[in-house]
Amino acid sequence: MKKWAYLLSGIVIGAVISTSGSALAAQVKSLIGKQVTGEYTVIVNSVTLADKGAIIDSRANIPVRAFADAIGAEVKVTGKTINVTTNAGSKETTTPVDPNTVNIFIGKDKQSLEASKKLLEDEMLPPIIKDRAALADEIDKLKKSGSTEGLKKKEDQLASYDAQIEKFNNELKQVEAALKALQK
Structure with missing residues (x-):
């Protein structure tokens, strides 16, 4: 009888562990495997980006590198982390650039x-x-x-x-x- 009790408790514990793992995985949000449901033109400071934005899972996603270039930010990728740094945190004051006088496309491939x-x-x-x-x-x-x-x-x-x-x-x-x- 004890053998059946151990077997039954092992099955119950196994079921609890396996379902809690899938519940935890459901909480982690990932875009991998999600469907793109729309595509939009991205305009930053009156400048149209060459790369388009996408709607994935009812959320707007924009191309980070193109966006950062448009706002004059620096992009660094380390592992699975994208770090975007602007001059806003620096002590230097920068004046806004008029997109009609400075060619923001210079330097692009x-x-x-x-x-x-x-x-x-x-x-x-x-x-x-x-x-x-x-x-x-x-x-x-x-x-x-x-x-x-x-x-x-x-x-x-x-x-x-x-x-x-x-x-x-x-x-x-x-x-x-x-x-x-x-x-x-």
């Missing part, structure tokens, strides 16, 4: 620059230009009909499209200048 150029030319500019043209037509129709309902809001939206187009065109010029600098 050719493949990254070509990907940025393709992204701007094929994915960023065309839909905004198309939407801007449709909105401009709509504003013209409203003005011809004499209706002022919603006109101010549409004109503000048109100005926003113009600003985005100008920003993307400036980035495209910077990418092309960086590509020319690589060819020298």
